[in-house]
Amino acid sequence: MYKYQQLYDFSRNIFLKIGCSEAHASAAAEVLVSADLRGVDSHGVARLSGYVRLWEAKRINAQPNIRVVHETPSTAVVDGDGGLGLVVGPIAMQIAIEKAKNVGTGWVSVKNSNHYGIAGKHAMMALEHDMIGISMTNASPLVAPTFSTERLLGTNPIAVAIPAKNQPAFVADFATTTAANGKLEILQRKQQEAPLGWVQDKEGNPTTNANAAKEGGSLLPLGGDREHASHKGYALGAIVDIFSAVLSGANYGPWVPPFVAFLQPPSDPVGEGIGHFFGAMRVDAFRPAEEFKTHMDNWIGRFREAKTIPNQEKVLIPGDIEREMEAERLKNGWGLHEAVIKDLEALGEKWGVRL
Amino acid sequence: MYKYQQLYDFSRNIFLKIGCSEAHASAAAEVLVSADLRGVDSHGVARLSGYVRLWEAKRINAQPNIRVVHETPSTAVVDGDGGLGLVVGPIAMQIAIEKAKNVGTGWVSVKNSNHYGIAGKHAMMALEHDMIGISMTNASPLVAPTFSTERLLGTNPIAVAIPAKNQPAFVADFATTTAANGKLEILQRKQQEAPLGWVQDKEGNPTTNANAAKEGGSLLPLGGDREHASHKGYALGAIVDIFSAVLSGANYGPWVPPFVAFLQPPSDPVGEGIGHFFGAMRVDAFRPAEEFKTHMDNWIGRFREAKTIPNQEKVLIPGDIEREMEAERLKNGWGLHEAVIKDLEALGEKWGVRL
Numbered sequence: 280m281y282k283y284q285q286l287y288d289f290s291r292n293i294f295l296k297i298g299c300s301e302a303h304a305s306a307a308a309e310v311l312v313s314a315d316l317r318g319v320d321s322h323g324v325a326r327l328s329g330y331v332r333l334w335e336a337k338r339i340n341a342q343p344n345i346r347v348v349h350e351t352p353s354t355a356v357v358d359g360d361g362g363l364g365l366v367v368g369p370i371a372m373q374i375a376i377e378k379a380k381n382v383g384t385g386w387v388s389v390k391n392s393n394h395y396g397i398a399g400k401h402a403m404m405a406l407e408h409d410m411i412g413i414s415m416t417n418a419s420p421l422v423a424p425t426f427s428t429e430r431l432l433g434t435n436p437i438a439v440a441i442p443a444k445n446q447p448a449f450v451a452d453f454a455t456t457t458a459a460n461g462k463l464e465i466l467q468r469k470q471q472e473a474p475l476g477w478v479q480d481k482e483g484n485p486t487t488n489a490n491a492a493k494e495g496g497s498l499l500p501l502g503g504d505r506e507h508a509s510h511k512g513y514a515l516g517a518i519v520d521i522f523s524a525v526l527s528g529a530n531y532g533p534w535v536p537p538f539v540a541f542l543q544p545p546s547d548p549v550g551e552g553i554g555h556f557f558g559a560m561r562v563d564a565f566r567p568a569e570e571f572k573t574h575m576d577n578w579i580g581r582f583r584e585a586k587t588i589p590n591q592e593k594v595l596i597p598g599d600i601e602r603e604m605e606a607e608r609l610k611n612g613w614g615l616h617e618a619v620i621k622d623l624e625a626l627g628e629k630w631g632v633r634l
Numbered sequence: 635m636y637k638y639q640q641l642y643d644f645s646r647n648i649f650l651k652i653g654c655s656e657a658h659a660s661a662a663a664e665v666l667v668s669a670d671l672r673g674v675d676s677h678g679v680a681r682l683s684g685y686v687r688l689w690e691a692k693r694i695n696a697q698p699n700i701r702v703v704h705e706t707p708s709t710a711v712v713d714g715d716g717g718l719g720l721v722v723g724p725i726a727m728q729i730a731i732e733k734a735k736n737v738g739t740g741w742v743s744v745k746n747s748n749h750y751g752i753a754g755k756h757a758m759m760a761l762e763h764d765m766i767g768i769s770m771t772n773a774s775p776l777v778a779p780t781f782s783t784e785r786l787l788g789t790n791p792i793a794v795a796i797p798a799k800n801q802p803a804f805v806a807d808f809a810t811t812t813a814a815n816g817k818l819e820i821l822q823r824k825q826q827e828a829p830l831g832w833v834q835d836k837e838g839n840p841t842t843n844a845n846a847a848k849e850g851g852s853l854l855p856l857g858g859d860r861e862h863a864s865h866k867g868y869a870l871g872a873i874v875d876i877f878s879a880v881l882s883g884a885n886y887g888p889w890v891p892p893f894v895a896f897l898q899p900p901s902d903p904v905g906e907g908i909g910h911f912f913g914a915m916r917v918d919a920f921r922p923a924e925e926f927k928t929h930m931d932n933w934i935g936r937f938r939e940a941k942t943i944p945n946q947e948k949v950l951i952p953g954d955i956e957r958e959m960e961a962e963r964l965k966n967g968w969g970l971h972e973a974v975i976k977d978l979e980a981l982g983e984k985w986g987v988r989l
Contacts, residue, residue, distance in 0.1 A: 351738030353708040354919040382737050383706030388920050411877075427940040427949045439873050449876070451869035457862050474861045483943030501866055502856060506829045507812050511856055514806035514952045515870075517937075518794050521804070522766075525929045526920040532936055549932060564709040565743050565881040574880045577904060581887055582872075585782040588838030594782045597869045 280612035285634070286324050287312045289623065292632040293327060297334050298341035299366070307365035310396040315613065318604035321461025322397045325619045328626045330363060330394070332540035339363055339393055345370050352382045356527050357389045361552060364395030364416070368555060372401045372414065375559040379410055383564030388527035391551035394418070394538050398438035399452030399601070405440055405559045406448050409568040412440040413558035417523045417530075419537045422456055423497035424517075425510045428483040430497045431532050434460055435519035440598075442562065444572035446579040450598030455516040456498045463489050463498070468616070476503025522556040529554030635967035640989070641679050642667045644978065647987040648682060652689050653696035654721070662720035665751040670968065673959035676816025677752045680974045683981045685718060685749070687895035694718055694748055700725050707737045711882050712744045716907060719750030719771070723910060727756045727769065730914040734765055738919030743882035746906035749773070749893050753793035754807030754956070760795055760914045761803050764923040767795040768913035770874045772884070774892045777811055778852035779872075780865045783838040785852045786887050789815055790874035795953075797917065799927035801934040805953030810871040811853045818844050818853070823971070831858025877911040884909030 287308050294304035315323030333339045343362030347355045355374050359367035371387045378385025395401065398414045405412025418433025434454035441449040454460075458477040466473055466489035473489040480486045481495030485504065492498050501512030524531035529550040536544035536553065562568045585594040615623070627634045642663050649659035670678030688694045698717030702710045710729050714722035726742045733740025750756065753769045760767025773788025789809035796804040809815075813832045821828055821844035828844040835841045836850030840859070847853050856867030879886035884905045891899035891908065917926045940949040962968075970978070982989045 349921060351916070351919040352736075354738040354915070356920050381707075383709035384739060384741055386739050386915065386919075424937060424940060424949050426942050426946045428943055429940045431937060431940055439869075441873075441876055449872070451873060453863070453866045453869060455866075457857070476862050483946070501863055502812070503862055507831050507858055507862070508808070508856055510950070510952070511808045511810075514794075514808060517804070517952065518796075518806060521796055521930070521933065525926060525933055526917070528921055528925075531929070531933055549929065560709070560741065561706070562881070564706040564741075565711050566704060566883055570883075571880060574886070574904065575876070578876065578880055578886055582779060582786060585779060585784045585786055587781050588783055591781045591838070594779050595865070597865075597872065 280614055282612040283312060283316060283609055286315065289627065289632060289634050290324060290327055293331065293626060293630055296630040296632060297331060299363070300342070303363070303366045306369050307363050310365040310368065310400050313400045314397040316605045316608050317397065317399070317601040318608070319397050319461065319601070320616070321459070321464060324615070324623060326394070328622050329539060331626065333393065333538070336540040338536070338540065338544070343367070347374065353378055353384055353386060355387045357387055359389055359392035359552060361391055362393070364393040364553070364555065367392040368395035368401045368414070369404065371555060372404045372412070372557045372559070375557045376405060376408055376410060379559040379561045379564070380408070384558065384560045387557045388522065389555040389557070390524070390527035390529035392529070392553055392555055394553070395555055397452065398436040399440065399450050401557060402438040402440040402452070403448070403450060406442045408559070409442055409562050409572070411442070411560040411562065414438040414555070415519045415523055416555040417520045417535050417553055419535050420533045421460060421492055421498045422500055422516060423479065423483070424513045425500065425505055428481060428497070429533070432500075432513070432516040432520055433535060434498060435516040437515065437519060441575060442572055443575035443579055444569070446576045447602055448598060449575065449579065449596055450601065452598075452601070455501050455512055455519060457501055457503050457512070458498070460498065463492065476507065519556070524550060524554030526556070527554045635969055637967040638667060638671060638964055641670065644982065644987060644989050645679060645682055648686065648981060648985055651985040651987060652686060654718070655697070658718070658721045661724050662718050665720040665723065665755050668755045669752040671960045671963050672752065672754070672956040673963070674752050674816065674956070675971070676814070676819060679970070679978060681749070683977050684894060686981065688748065688893070691895040693891070693895065693899070698722070702729065708733055708739055708741060710742045712742055714744055714747035714907060716746055717748070719748040719908070719910065722747040723750035723756045723769070724759065726910065727759045727767070727912045727914070730912045731760060731763055731765060734914040734916045734919070735763070739913065739915045742912045743877065744910040744912070745879070745882035745884035747884070747908055747910055749908070750910055752807065753791040754795065754805050756912060757793040757795040757807070758803070758805060761797045763914070764797055764917050764927070766797070766915040766917065769793040769910070770878055771910040772875045772878045772886060772890055772908055774890050775888045776815060776847055776853045777855055777871060778834065778838070779868045780855065780860055783836060783852070784888070787855075787868070787871040787875055788890060789853060790871040792870065792874060796930060797927055798930035798934055799924070801931045802957055803953060804930065804934065804951060805956065807953075807956070810856050810867055810874060812856055812858050812867070813853070815853065818847065831862065874911070879905060879909030881911070882909045
């Protein structure tokens with residue numbers, strides 16, 4: 280079992296070794312390990328060596344000059360200068376929050392960034408300010424639009440965090456595909472089949488092969504097929520792509536650079552790096568925060584008490600599972616997959632950092 | 635075949651008869667008939683008599699004092715004063731646009747309104763200003779959250795309109811359910827079955843009975859079931875509900891009043907009327923509009939040319955189907971369902987308005 284502080288310190292020390300400042304290394308480690316804490320193991324320390332390999336390939340800048348290149352009272356475009364998305368994300372979200380303090384809301388589109396960890400972590404920064412937080416990002420193309428065999432969109436997640444009073448916050452955080460890639464990786468490791476509607480093969484046929492996307496196939500947009508409204512998942516993924524990258528000047532669609540160092544970015548980029556989009560809305564820009572939060576408690580309470588289907592689980596509020604996981608893992612620690620442990624140990628050995 | 639002008643004039647005259655001002659009657663008729671034009675027949679003149687019956691039941695105010703009750707430079711809450719959503723919607727969206735002119739973006743949450751027609755029409759108001767438009771609304775509860783048998787959410791649509799340069803605009807407009815209620819109504823009329831994943835029966839079992847939601851069952855959130863990520867559709871519907879109603883002070887969840895006059899609103903309201911949420915983002919609050927729109931053309935062109943699955947349709951851009959329908963119907967007119975014609979004729983007779 281591993282504890283939060285141990286993995287945070289290890290990650291932070293690795294980020295320091297590749298040249299990050301103290302502040303950036305702390306921010307990056309906090310975002311990275313928050314994914315493990317919340318049970319999104321695919322986005323946590325399992326990816327640490329991937330970030331380092333991208334830095335080794337000179338595709339991540341460990342000492343970026345992250346700056347606003349255009350702004351209005353409620354908007355900004357941030358140039359991430361090729362930095363870690365784990366660092367660029369919190370800085371851009373903080374700018375959205377500051378703008379919301381001034382004019383009610385703040386909206387920041389980011390270019391020239393990299394993978395930013397879990398979407399929800401950034402959105403949740405708004406909560407302590409009694410703001411609604413929004414976070415989305417584009418990502419390497421893995422998803423085929425409805426009717427296509429081509430991978431043109433990433434799993435492009437959307438996160439929305441909404442504060443409540445006595446109830447815990449509402450925190451939705453989801454890929455705009457039927458299944459996040461992390462869920463497929465779990466099936467791949469267990470050599471299990473995927474439900475129909477998660478992936479298609481390279482000819483565009485429905486398949487239960489959990490490895491289909493690695494064999495020329497694609498992940499499917501939320502909905503799965505046309506009859507079940509995959510055009511809606513495709514539209515959602517497209518909106519995330521456009522807000523994150525066409526608004527900011529990042530790469531979009533099939534031009535988004537891959538997260539892995541062994542694949543080269545497209546030779547004909549249409550922008551810089553990958554893109555994110557952040558929003559912050561001050562609750563009291565609409566109605567008194569106490570009033571809003573009291574009604575959120577009522578909303579949450581009513582949905583939590585909804586009548587359930589016999590023999591099924593209780594109705595959940597978005598964020599329930601991750602919050603319970605976080606409490607459990609903070610207290611008792613958690614196990615890592617054997618391959619991840621080996622990977623971290625090799626990384627530690629290479630850089631002289633103790634796990 | 636019916637022509638646009640004929641149905642617009644008829645609808646406008648009916649709205650005048652129930653006491654709407656000239657300006658309000660024009661706005662309402664334009665929004666209403668735009669749904670027919672775009673092929674969303676369920677939201678067009680088929681609903682005209684429904685609005686009148688709600689007015690007869692004193693649940694719609696034909697002479698509302700629509701006003702801003704709270705604002706910041708980038709936000710407002712609008713009180714619709716019980717008016718037609720068809721009238722409140724464009725006024726609130728215009729306020730969002732004005733705020734975007736001033737500070738980059740504008741965000742308006744609306745309470746005390748009624749059904750506002752098709753979501754996309756309002757979002758598209760932003761396009762001529764080189765802005766991105768966003769429109770969403772809550773609605774009478776028909777949808778069960780994942781694991782529940784209770785109808786706690788409406789079909790809560792989201793629309794996002796994004797301008798391009800030479801390409802037509804990107805206009806996504808979709809219910810956050812697998813299928814909009816209008817699609818079920820078509821199956822009901824044809825006495826056909828629904829695909830699994832659209833509805834469940836009153837015990838929460840999957841069913842192909844297209845009438846299930848009328849028999850105590852529910853529509854299902856986008857995704858359909860837990861294995862296909864209905865929790866994501868549920869989260870989207872919940873976000874629409876909260877932005878539209880908890881932010882503004884409208885009714886939310888199961889407290890949203892029904893659109894039909896023969897059902898009474900809940901006796902314990904938690905707010906006023908139904909709620910909407912509008913957003914406008916000036917493209918040049920992020921980057922020069924020409925640059926953005928040129929990249930949107932590139933985005934759209936690339937997706938439109940995507941390789942297709944053999945024997946399937948071409949890849950579509952959100953809004954393609956509705957735009958082609960609009961061009962066709964503007965030119966040649968369109969047919970109405972027999973029941974709708976009878977309904978309109980009866981309405982015309984009652985109010986002395988010629989169809």
